[in-house]
Amino acid sequence: MSQTPRAAGRAGPDGGPARGRHSAAPRQRRLWPLLLSLVLIAGAVAGGLALHQSSADGQANLATPNPSGSPEVDETARAAGVNKVLVRRAQAIRNNDEAEFLQDVDPADKLLVARQKLLFENLRQFGFASLSYEQLREQFDQRLVDKYGPSTYLVGVAMTYQIKGIDPQPVRTMLGYTFTQKRGGSWQLVSDSDMDHLLPRGSHQEAWDLGEVLVKRAPRVLIVVERNEAKLADNLAAKAVSAVQAVSKAWPGGWTGSGVVIALDDKIVRGADYTVPKNAEDALAMATWVYRTLPGETTELGERADSYVVINPRNRDKIDARTLAHEFTHVATAPYGAYAPRWLVEGAATYVEFLPMAGEENLALDKYRKEVQTKYLAKAKSLPTDNVFFKDSDSSYPMSWLAVDYLFQHFGAVEVGTLYQEMASLGSTQAERNRIMLEHLNLTEGRLFLQLKKEAGS
Known part of the structure; x- marks a missing residue:
């Protein structure tokens, strides 16, 4: 029997699942596959010490040198x-x-x-x-x-x-x-x-800096837990291996990368901050940037190479293979860049998360598609925009899944994968996003939304 996904929202009288700014929250029963969001820290240098452009001698300029009057130094x-x-x-x-x-x-x-x-x-x-x-x-x-x-x-x-x-x-x-x-x-x-x-936040405070850790390896997987959490490491490793295999199979062109899962008691690890009330309450996991060049070295945000997943210590018992498949989709797409629209980023990760997966019960996606069309699409005026995506996350996630599901059905995996890469690399403005979508799909975001409406009506 297939499970029926249902849209996530704040927990109500029916005991339904709750949805937070970044990812899925605990729920009383498995009716809704976990929708984990990308938190690849775009503001990594906010409030911190940014690097400056490298000087002629090849060393990055961190700060003003010793003031005049200090002792001479060789x-x-x-x-x-x-x-x-x-x-x-x-x-x-x-x-x-x-x-x-x-x-x-x-x-x-x-x-x-x-x-x-x-x-x-x-x-x-x-x-x-x-x-x-x-x-x-x-x-x-x-x-x-x-x-x-x-x-x-x-x-x-x-x-x-x-x-x-x-x-x-x-x-x-x-x-x-x-x-x-x-x-x-x-x-x-x-x-x-x-x-x-x-x-800078997001490029500091690594897992090895935070108390006694245990590192466990499995095929294409590395798990980091507290030193005395060997059982948790085994549990997460099994789920992570399944998730890596699922993303490798599902992502256009295949994914040959690996997954790092950090599940420590600390609430601030890398770019993940679970002391923020919204994160602490709702988030399950976050994918955090790993840098090829640090923020400020060559670009303001740094050049991203990969991503590590950090689990919320409060909700680590809610993590399953689908959760990690969502996050590993963010890991797989992290090298593309940071400019893809949020609906595409989260829609793609949710699309992969919902696909049939070894060891996981299949989901009733046909039924869910109708539910999203009736409950969310009918009331929407556009695809979820970046600036309100997390504010309206209970509708943004299912709407994003619906849009990406449509793209896979009508244009195929190769075209979707190519579209994602170009949007992530070049889609820094709405004009660029429109240009790329027209080139690949002959659709803008607005016209894609109208096509979703048209299909729902038919």
């Missing part, structure tokens, strides 16, 4: 000395050498040593195919000079890494380190958190 010698520390740390992770990793950490700061030891234990589980650290430009803070001494060097650091079998190319995240010079001229790490409040 910047070349300092950069070389700190670089030795960074190279040694990356090498220690590759060699699984904890002593080498801690060699340049201030031994007098026991808490820092403990944090760095835990960081090493976490990092070594991920299995990096490549890993390196690169100094960015100095961030001056007189308070830190007063605390650590005149040689204090607060610097942004780009960590470039590639997780074996997961990341299709090297990607970057950002951290901040404070160094001081020891007697004899070598440098030591005295803090790993002084710059945290300045770093």
